[in-house]
Amino acid sequence: MSVLDEIYAKAKLNPQKVAFPEAENEKMMLAAYEAGKEGYIIPILVGNTAKIKSLCAERGLEEAVFEFVDIADEEYKNKIIEAYVALPDTMLKQKPLARRTQDPLYFAMVMEAVGDADVTFAGIDNTTGDVLLAGQMIIGLKPGISTISSIGLCDIPGFKGSEGTLLAVGDSAVCTNPTSEQLASIAISACDTVSSLLDWEPRCAMVSYSTLGSGQGELIDKVVEGVKIANELRPDLAIDGEFQFDAAISPAVAAKKVNRESRVAGKANVIIWPDLNVGNVGVKLIQQFGKADAYGPMLQGFNKVVCDCSRGAPVSEIKGNIVISAVRAAGSKNY
Amino acid sequence: MERKELESQVIALVATSYGVDAGTLTVETSFADEIGGTSVQMVGLVSEIENELDVMVQLQDAAGCATIGDLVDKVEEEM
Structure with a gap:
């Protein structure tokens, strides 16, 4: 059994909630779908739900595999922002957060920070710099760690x-x-x-x-x-x-x-x-x-797992990285 | 907001983000030579500016500022 097979087997035992803020992207949606359909993760598509569902139908994917979170859902957004600002040592206050969470990347990370997702997975539509900045602002670094x-x-x-x-x-x-x-x-x-x-x-x-x-x-x-x-x-x-x-x-x-x-x-x-x-x-x-x-490369140093995948990666590689990040998230809960 | 008031506010935010005494900072203070610090502290500074002044300065713009005065210029542009 290869190391990747072992990781896949581990993921299935304890599927984690992975938030996808670039859900409209076809490769990302397909990778999330395959990983969800095969039972490795619970994929949460974050963005404009109506548009994402319509793309899902166009691409012939079963909606039931996904959970959907609409960034225009003000009630839910206010709930997670409120929970976020109550956390210790967060960088942003309520008003800037409300502005930042118009971007699905920041929205997904706030969900992760408050425990509604275990991983944020991005990197195709956002640059590495975007992902690292959002991660540092919203998820933050582990205590004692000085760099990503x-x-x-x-x-x-x-x-x-x-x-x-x-x-x-x-x-x-x-x-x-x-x-x-x-x-x-x-x-x-x-x-x-x-x-x-x-x-x-x-x-x-x-x-x-x-x-x-x-x-x-x-x-x-x-x-x-x-x-x-x-x-x-x-x-x-x-x-x-x-x-x-x-x-x-x-x-x-x-x-x-x-x-x-x-x-x-x-x-x-x-x-x-x-x-x-x-x-x-x-x-x-x-x-x-x-x-x-x-x-890899697997990003590390954040308080929780944040993943930045390669833009040129095929669906199979993205799926592998999704599963790796989910297993890391599950493992990090153990200590 | 008057320029002088903005300068004082940005100096106070730099002091908080980098853990230095605001009394040692002026608009001429150089980030690279006199403050140093890490990229994470710069992220903290950009966040503080957003929190306190309600202005979004891009991280790469802030990181490109040689002095605190340059950063004040950037904040002023975005106000």
């Missing part, structure tokens, strides 16, 4: 790591040149993401071109400081470094290069890149030379 970031899950044929062929890597998509504090945030978020999605016990390596002081310089200092901050913030997590990539994932290399106790060295299942140059190149090397399937 992402991880991807690589399934690498022939790789014999501590999770078989799987390795989680981040950030390869969002945070360009993280500070030490941001690196710590990325590592902490990544641990939480793999716990909620895959039930792994995370072993997170922060990688560099040096292993425990074998090299020197500011690029290394940034990673060393990031490890220190992460350990101070979340001593419950196994986050260690700085390690070279091979010392992180190979027990033989770790035995030679890591001359102290480590819960991570040689058996890391999560890799944190020092910056986006490394992250982007690293993932492409894994894909090109390792012939790996890469799932």
Whole structure:
């Protein structure tokens, strides 16, 4: 059974409510429909309900698969805004919220923030910037987390790591040149993401071109400081470094290069890149030379799950990402 | 609203969003060199402007402001 099959099986056990603010988009509607029809999620289409229902009929889709929320429903809108502003630490007040929720993206996120949805899934009609901004304004960041970031899950044929062929890597998509504090945030978020999605016990390596002081310089200092901050913030997590990539994932290399106790060295299942140059190149090397399937990027760091999918993605890929985000939402309720 | 009053209000909102003393800020204060901060704090600032002044400044416009004075100009344009 592939990792995606396992995730699909998990989703079916506990279908989550996923809000779709770009429901009129054909690819999005089809992906939501398939995921709902097959029992992985409860899809909620957010927008102009009359128009969405008419598109649904035109496309030959059964209305009964969906729940519909009309953003013109003033009674419901006022109810969720009222519930939202009563939450602690929210950024927007009632009046700006009323204006922002004319946009289905913000409406869906307010629904999620107040518990009427478990995930907001967008990214075809809205840019990544739109989704990140709305997420930061409405959903907010987890306590202690200073940046939004992402991880991807690589399934690498022939790789014999501590999770078989799987390795989680981040950030390869969002945070360009993280500070030490941001690196710590990325590592902490990544641990939480793999716990909620895959039930792994995370072993997170922060990688560099040096292993425990074998090299020197500011690029290394940034990673060393990031490890220190992460350990101070979340001593419950196994986050260690700085390690070279091979010392992180190979027990033989770790035995030679890591001359102290480590819960991570040689058996890391999560890799944190020092910056986006490394992250982007690293993932492409894994894909090109390792012939790996890469799932994601999964956004992380928000208080709840927000998903930004690729505009060019086919329906099958969007559906996979919907199901992944739903399983993350279900998993994150457990801790 | 008079320009001076708007400047004071924006300075107060910058101080709240970035957790700095408003007395240390002027319209000449540079975001990059003197305030620093994260993109999340800029999102907080844009939200505060929306909350308190009822003006929507786009995040990319706010992020493009070199000084607090530039931000006041943007807010004034949108009023």
